[in-house]
Amino acid sequence: MMNTLPASELLELFLRFLTLSLLSIGGAMSTAPEMHRYLVVERGWLGEADFTTAIALAQAAPGPNVLFVPVLGFQVAGLAGAAAALLGILLPSTLLSLGVSRWGATRRETPLVRAFTAGLAPVTVGLTFAAGWLLALPFIGDPTHRAGALGLIALTALVTLNTRLAPMWMIAVGAAAGALGLV
Amino acid sequence: MSAPAPASTSAAPGRPASPLALFIAFSLLALQGFGGVLAVAQRELVDRRGWLSRLEFVELYALAQLLPGPNVVNLSLMIGDRYFGLRGALAAISGMLLAPLLVVLALAASYQQLAQYPAVAGALRGMGAVAAGLILAMALKMLGTLRGNVLGPALCTALGLATLTAIAVFRVPLAWVVIGLGLSGWSLARWRIALRDAATARTKDVPHTTPPAPPAGRDPGTPG
Numbered sequence: 001m002m003n004t005l006p007a008s009e010l011l012e013l014f015l016r017f018l019t020l021s022l023l024s025i026g027g028a029m030s031t032a033p034e035m036h037r038y039l040v041v042e043r044g045w046l047g048e049a050d051f052t053t054a055i056a057l058a059q060a061a062p063g064p065n066v067l068f069v070p071v072l073g074f075q076v077a078g079l080a081g082a083a084a085a086l087l088g089i090l091l092p093s094t095l096l097s098l099g100v101s102r103w104g105a106t107r108r109e110t111p112l113v114r115a116f117t118a119g120l121a122p123v124t125v126g127l128t129f130a131a132g133w134l135l136a137l138p139f140i141g142d143p144t145h146r147a148g149a150l151g152l153i154a155l156t157a158l159v160t161l162n163t164r165l166a167p168m169w170m171i172a173v174g175a176a177a178g179a180l181g182l183v
Numbered sequence: 184m185s186a187p188a189p190a191s192t193s194a195a196p197g198r199p200a201s202p203l204a205l206f207i208a209f210s211l212l213a214l215q216g217f218g219g220v221l222a223v224a225q226r227e228l229v230d231r232r233g234w235l236s237r238l239e240f241v242e243l244y245a246l247a248q249l250l251p252g253p254n255v256v257n258l259s260l261m262i263g264d265r266y267f268g269l270r271g272a273l274a275a276i277s278g279m280l281l282a283p284l285l286v287v288l289a290l291a292a293s294y295q296q297l298a299q300y301p302a303v304a305g306a307l308r309g310m311g312a313v314a315a316g317l318i319l320a321m322a323l324k325m326l327g328t329l330r331g332n333v334l335g336p337a338l339c340t341a342l343g344l345a346t347l348t349a350i351a352v353f354r355v356p357l358a359w360v361v362i363g364l365g366l367s368g369w370s371l372a373r374w375r376i377a378l379r380d381a382a383t384a385r386t387k388d389v390p391h392t393t394p395p396a397p398p399a400g401r402d403p404g405t406p407g
Contacts (some may be wrong), residue, residue, distance in 0.1 A: 021251060025358040028253045057290050060307045062214045063283020066253035070284060071291045082288060086280075093252025094260060098272060100250055101243075101261040111376050118332050118376075119368030120245035122339040123361065125325045126346025127248070131219065132319035133351045139312055149312045156316025160222075161323060164231055167223045168215045170313050178309020179302040 005045075005077040010084050013076065017069070017088025022096070028066035028089055035072060045076045066090070139183075148183045197233035202267045202274035208232065209259055209278025214286070217310045220255045220279070222317035225324070228262070235262065241328045249365055255279060333375045334368070342368050 005013070016038060024031045032055065039046045046054075054075060058068035066089065073085025107113045139149035156170050177183045199205045212227040213220055221244070228234045235243070247257035256279060263275030290297070297303050329339045346364050349355040 023358075024251045024253070025249065025361055027248075027357065030357045053294065054291070057294060058287055060217070060310070061283060061287040061290050062216050062220075063287060064213065064216070064220050064253050064255045064279060066256060067280075067283055067287045071287055074288055074291055079288075082284075086284070090252065090256065093250065094256065094276070097247070097250045097252055097257040097260055098264060098269075101246060101257075101264060104246060105265070111373065111380070114333075115372035115376050116369050117242040117245055118334060119342075119370070119372035120249060120365050121241050121329060121332055121368075122334065122342035123346045123364045123368050124241060124245045124248060125322060125329060126343035126364075127350060127357075127360070128221070128318060128322035128325055129343070130347045130350035131221075132315055132322055133347070135219075135311065135315035135318055139308075139315065145308070149308070152309065152312040153316040153319065156313045157320040157323070160226065160317055160320035166215065166231070167226055167313075167317055170317070171215065171217050171310050174309035174311075174313035175306040176309070178305040178307065178312075181301075181305055183305065183309040183312050 005081065010077055010080060013073065013081065014084040014088045017085050018092055021089050021092040024089065024093060028069055031089075032068070035069070039072060039076065046072065050075050145183050148177065152177060152183055195229075195233055195236045195239060199232075199234060199266055199271075202263070202270050205263050205266065205271055206274040206278040208234075209263075209275045210282045213279045213283045216255075216283075217314050219314060219318065221258075222314075222321040224255060224258065225321050226317070234266075237324065238328045241325055249361055333379065334372055335375070338371055338375075342371075 020031045020034060023034070036051055040048060040051050051072070054071040055068045058065055058071055061067065066086075069089045070082040070086040073081035073083070075081070077084070104113055104116075136150075136153055139153065140146060142149070152174055156174070159165055159170060160167075174183065199208065208227065212223045215227075216223045225237075225240055229237055229240050243261050244254065244258055247254045247261060250257055256276060259275035259279040260272045263271035263273070265271070267274065329336075329343075332339050334342070342364060346360060349360045349364070350357065
């Protein structure tokens with residue numbers, strides 16, 4: 001499963017991910033189709049199953065979803081591939097974000113920036129509801145564990161809204177319930 | 184405007200003590216972020232540590248989302264930069280990425296063996312359900328931050344529902360939704376702010392034409 005690449009191809013991977021970085025509006029996951037085209041179809045470095053596994057692993061593991069990108073790099077070229085992919089996808093967007101956020105912070109009270117934060121707020125709330133819905137959807141669609149999963153989703157939401165309990169404990173309960181086959 | 188509880192929406196009560204505190208806080212929250220870090224970040228930074236108010240969180244997140252790059256990485260960068268400049272930004276980003284990166288690479292290296300156990304698959308499902316609950320609760324909490332929005336309740340509802348339907352029902356690519364509806368929201372908000380400022384200017388310019396009643400509450404036209 002672990003391959004290596006000559007340095008020239010590693011550099012090419014890095015450069016390709018650098019350009020993808022500035023296209024990743026709305027999150028790294030929005031560039032997943034393009035990465036699939038590059039790694040699986042164009043270069044043939046990964047199989048279909050490798051690609052899906054990378055995304056599933058990153059979803060299952062803790063941390064930002066962008067970590068599917070270093071997993072892809074790891075599958076292509078081990079640790080060097082992971083570093084090339086992660087640095088490539090992060091460097092340009094991070095520098096741009098730093099610049100824009102500093103620019104915006106000094107102009108916080110101007111009408112343009114106020115309009116920006118006010119106008120984007122309902123879209124952000126809508127996106128968050130959509131993310132919750134899409135995450136819950138597979139559980140709603142699976143009849144065998146539907147009641148348990150919906151109960152767990154509702155319980156988590158209730159506990160979050162009404163207590164200050166750290167999410168870690170809720171995740172531990174979820175993992176235990178799932179391992180016992182309740183969810 | 185409509186006087187919500189100011190303590191929960193304006194300034195945040197706390198701040199991180201050092202870049203190291205940022206690094207530790209972001210490592211801990213990233214390691215709790217199964218199925219996405221955003222809800223955990225809101226929980227830890229706003230509800231538990233009080234480094235940001237709910238409104239500040241939503242504003243930073245809106246910006247983080249419109250910029251290219253992973254949203255939570257942009258968010259951690261902005262929060263770190265705000266408190267300790269570049270050092271803080273690096274501390275927050277490394278906290279967000281380093282520990283989870285080690286975990287996910289270890290998982291990737293040992294995946295073939297783990298996948299055989301049904302209990303592992305079940306545990307992953309359970310964690311996924313909890314992740315969904317965390318995000319939904321976060322969305323419900325965010326609703327409150329729209330109360331003082333210059334767009335008003337009708338436009339906020341329309342934009343929010345349009346976003347939800349575009350993503351969840353029609354599966355429109357995220358970039359189009361964020362650019363299209365984001366620009367609409369921005370233009371509408373500019374229009375509403377211009378209307379409001381014009382109204383404020385009018386009341387300031389002609390204060391002596393038949394004052395109908397003593398001003399209730401604060402006077403928006405007071406220079407100062």
